[in-house]
Amino acid sequence: MNPSPEQFDRLRQLLALKRYEQPPPRFFNHFSDKVIARIETEGLVMRTSLWGRLFPDLDAKPVLACVYGLVITGLLVIGLGVSQSLESEESNAPTLDTPWFAQTPGPAFKLPPTAPVVRSLSEQTDSTSSVIPAFPGTAPRFLFDVNQLKVERASYSVR
Amino acid sequence: MNTHVLEKAPAPPAALPPANDQQEEQQRVKLAKNGDLEAYDELVRRYQERIYATIYHMTANHEDANDLAQDTFIKAYQALKSFKGDSSFFTWVYRIAVNKTINFLKQRKNKTHMSLNDLDFNAEHDADLVALISEKTPRREVNLIELQEKLNVAMQKLSEVHRLVVTLHDVQGLSHEEIGKIMDCNTGTVRSRLFYARQQLQAYLSDYLKSP
Numbered sequence: 001m002n003p004s005p006e007q008f009d010r011l012r013q014l015l016a017l018k019r020y021e022q023p024p025p026r027f028f029n030h031f032s033d034k035v036i037a038r039i040e041t042e043g044l045v046m047r048t049s050l051w052g053r054l055f056p057d058l059d060a061k062p063v064l065a066c067v068y069g070l071v072i073t074g075l076l077v078i079g080l081g082v083s084q085s086l087e088s089e090e091s092n093a094p095t096l097d098t099p100w101f102a103q104t105p106g107p108a109f110k111l112p113p114t115a116p117v118v119r120s121l122s123e124q125t126d127s128t129s130s131v132i133p134a135f136p137g138t139a140p141r142f143l144f145d146v147n148q149l150k151v152e153r154a155s156y157s158v159r
Numbered sequence: 160m161n162t163h164v165l166e167k168a169p170a171p172p173a174a175l176p177p178a179n180d181q182q183e184e185q186q187r188v189k190l191a192k193n194g195d196l197e198a199y200d201e202l203v204r205r206y207q208e209r210i211y212a213t214i215y216h217m218t219a220n221h222e223d224a225n226d227l228a229q230d231t232f233i234k235a236y237q238a239l240k241s242f243k244g245d246s247s248f249f250t251w252v253y254r255i256a257v258n259k260t261i262n263f264l265k266q267r268k269n270k271t272h273m274s275l276n277d278l279d280f281n282a283e284h285d286a287d288l289v290a291l292i293s294e295k296t297p298r299r300e301v302n303l304i305e306l307q308e309k310l311n312v313a314m315q316k317l318s319e320v321h322r323l324v325v326t327l328h329d330v331q332g333l334s335h336e337e338i339g340k341i342m343d344c345n346t347g348t349v350r351s352r353l354f355y356a357r358q359q360l361q362a363y364l365s366d367y368l369k370s371p
Contacts, residue, residue, distance in 0.1 A: 008357055010368050014310055015329040015360075017303075023211065023221055031211070032203040035232045036196055044237055046194040 181247065188248050192239050199239075203232050206249060209331065210256045216326040217260045217319070218267075219311055227263055231256040246340055253341045261319045306367060313363035321356035328353055 039045060184205075190198035210231055215224035235252050242251055314322055320342075327333045327341065328349075335346040335353075342349065361368060 008361070011357055011360055011364070012329050014306070014364065014368070015325065017307060017310065018216055018326075018330045019212075021215065023215075023225070027225075028204075028207055028211075031207050031228070032200050032232075035203050035229055035236075036200050038229060038233055039196065039199075039236055042233070044233070045196065046192070046240070 184248055185244065188239070188242065188244070191236070192242075199236060202248065206252055207232075210252060213253070213326055213331060214256055214260050216314070216330055217264065217322060219315060223263070223267075227259055228256070231259055234259065250337065250340045254343070257323060257341055261323070264319050309364060309367060313360050316363060317356055317359055321352055321359065324349060324352045325356045325360070329357075 184202070187198040187202055191202060207228065211224055211228045214227045214231070215221060218224055218227065231252065235255050238255070242248070314325070317325065323342065324338060327338045328335070333341075335349045338349045339346045
């Protein structure tokens with residue numbers, strides 16, 4: 001079947017009749033009210049977050065979101081630069097470059113002449129003792145100076 | 160169901176709103192996204208008649224059309240956050256309505272019931288219609304009611320897709336391009352479907368459309 005355009009025109013005229021088919025009078029007066037009422041009763045009302053209210057365009061415009069991200073990143077970089085410059089200014093002040101225990105103590109305190117003499121460990125060593133002092137002639141500069149420590153065999157005489 | 164009487168056959172609705180209205184529409188969509196129900200109410204009012212009419216011509220039932228049209232606008236509100244504005248709000252809502260209606264018709268397939276309305280009384284005074292019946296139709300005794308019934312029965316014989324194309328183009332007055340956007344297909348497909356649907360209707364209504 002190959003209908004002519006004229007036949008289609010009549011069909012279209014016939015189809016245009018369907019525009020007469022309308023809902024009851026005043027049907028559309030309350031249609032949107034019903035829709036809104038259903039949205040409210042079904043708890044579908046969208047609540048905007050504080051973020052959404054402050055930046056309503058970010059969701060809709062990704063470019064704007066990117067620009068916002070770049071601004072935040074820029075501020076962070078600037079903050080980092082400022083903090084580094086402050087640190088370099090403070091580097092002139094005394095710092096703890098060497099360990100606190102390795103620093104030379106100042107002449108702040110002197111023992112009184114009546115104070116008992118403290119001898120070094122090597123001087124106190126008894127020659128009869130089987131314990132050979134692990135420290136050579138000079139005592140280590142400080143307690144945990146691993147460079148000055150030497151491992152030696154210890155011998156014991158059992159009586 | 161009673162029929163609403165109109166003075167004159169309604170013209171096919173304007174397809175897309177003008178540019179100014181589009182800007183205003185975008186603004187309303189933005190407000191509605193932020194929870195402004197008044198803005199969404201305006202959007203519903205703007206498109207309710209077209210959405211309703213499309214669903215009605217697909218279902219041939221006012222109650223179903225009412226329910227589906229409401230569901231369409233509620234679904235659209237729920238999905239409004241995902242609306243990116245790639246298409247117009249009009250096209251987007253239409254697409255929701257069409258999908259809902261086709262799903263509904265598939266479910267209802269076994270339950271064929273029609274409550275088609277009678278034609279408006281004033282339709283008998285429509286010049287085009289009078290000419291169509293009195294001059295072109297061989298069966299001059301045919302009345303408007305019978306003609307409408309035949310037309311609607313023929314429409315229901317079409318597949319959902321073909322009925323939709325005829326409804327959107329010949330009843331609603333949408334362009335091929337707009338129908339393509341709504342149905343997510345190209346205009347060539349729309350044209351071929353429209354041609355096929357018209358051929359089918361032509362065959363069903365041959366007694367009423369033959370030349371004298």
